[in-house]
Amino acid sequence: GIQVEQSPPDLILQEGANSTLRCNFSDSVNNLQWFHQNPWGQLINLFYIPSGTKQNGRLSATTVATERYSLLYISSSQTTDSGVYFCAAPPTDSWGKLQFGAGTQVVVTP
Amino acid sequence: NAGVTQTPKFQVLKTGQSMTLQCAQDMNHNSMYWYRQDPGMGLRLIYYSASEGTTDKGEVPNGYNVSRLNKREFSLRLESAAPSQTSVYFCASSSLAGAGGEQFFGPGTRLTVL
Numbered sequence: 201g202i203q204v205e206q207s208p209p210d211l212i213l214q215e216g217a218n219s220t221l222r223c224n225f226s227d228s229v230n231n232l233q234w235f236h237q238n239p240w241g242q243l244i245n246l247f248y249i250p251s252g253t254k255q256n257g258r259l260s261a262t263t264v265a266t267e268r269y270s271l272l273y274i275s276s277s278q279t280t281d282s283g284v285y286f287c288a289a290p291p292t293d294s295w296g297k298l299q300f301g302a303g304t305q306v307v308v309t310p
Numbered sequence: 311n312a313g314v315t316q317t318p319k320f321q322v323l324k325t326g327q328s329m330t331l332q333c334a335q336d337m338n339h340n341s342m343y344w345y346r347q348d349p350g351m352g353l354r355l356i357y358y359s360a361s362e363g364t365t366d367k368g369e370v371p372n373g374y375n376v377s378r379l380n381k382r383e384f385s386l387r388l389e390s391a392a393p394s395q396t397s398v399y400f401c402a403s404s405s406l407a408g409a410g411g412e413q414f415f416g417p418g419t420r421l422t423v424l
Contacts, residue, residue, distance in 0.1 A: 204352075233412060241398060241418055248412040286352055297368055298343075298402075298413055300352025 202227040204289055206301035213277045213308045221272040221304045223287035230290065232263050233298065234272050237284040246272070246285075277308045312336055314416035316401050322422045323391045331386040331419050333401030341404045341411060342384035343368075344376060346397040347418075353400060359384055391423045 203226040213219055223232070234246040247254050247261040249270065254261055258278075263270040274281055284305050288298040317332045335342065340361045345353035345368075355368030359378040373395060375387045384403075388395060399419045404411030 231412065235415075241420075243400065243415040243418075245412070245414060288352070297355045297358070298345075298353070300354070302350075302352055 202229070202289060202299045204287060204299050204301040206285075206287060206304050208304060209302065210305045211307070213274075213281075213306065215277060215279060215308055215310050217277050217308075218273070218275045219277065219306070221274070221285055221306075223270040223272070223289075223301055225268050225270075225287075225289050225299075227268075229265065229268075232270050232287060232289045234261055234270070235286045235288065236281075237286060237303070239283055243286075274306075277306075279308045279310055282306055282308045314401055314403055314414055316399075316416040316419050318419060319417065320420050322424065323388075324424050325392060327391050328387065328389050329391065329421075330388075331399055331401075331421075332383070333385065333416060334383045335401075335403040335414075335416075336382065337403060337405070337414065338381070339403035339405045339411075339414075340381070341406070342378065343402040343404075343413065344374075344384070344386045345400045345402065346370065347400060348397050356386065356399075391421075393423045395421065396423045397421060 205224045231250040236244045249263045251265045258275045260273045284303040288300045314335045343358040344356040357376040359365045362381045401416040402413040404413045
């Protein structure tokens, strides 16, 4: 099956700093999603981005499907950005099975 | 518009007990999914239902059964709970079946099996 790898595993940021999270996947995909799991465990949809670039406030994401990676950019980080960021993708031959990466744990300090 | 809802939020069971986790969505989505999340890991698919009337196994189906009650509701049943089933369970739904649909998740059920 598809392998989804995220880096770095952990990230500590000072409030106001920028950062880039990376997601590599081993096979062609029809879609890719980024999620934020907040400290209360809730999974929040950030981006649905099979290819190209999208922006939502201080967050943006780019997926280069031909090179099998996606990047999530956090600009001007805030303490509310703390949590775990997951990327997930289904292989093209798999019905709905989102394969999750192990996540990047982000801690933003005041 | 509540999105995806799950009940209960928390549950403690003894080994061998049974229970059913309930999930409902109000987005008129065709496909629904059950995942589990263990500490320090991403989510793993237990079962899914591509459309009303169909269900299929995911990555970790052993010890679970599911029922797609109607288009809105998809339940997960543990017949004889084991400590290895201690986990957080998430239900999700998507409008498109298969690999193309964006999935939306419920708030989760935190289950402890003693």
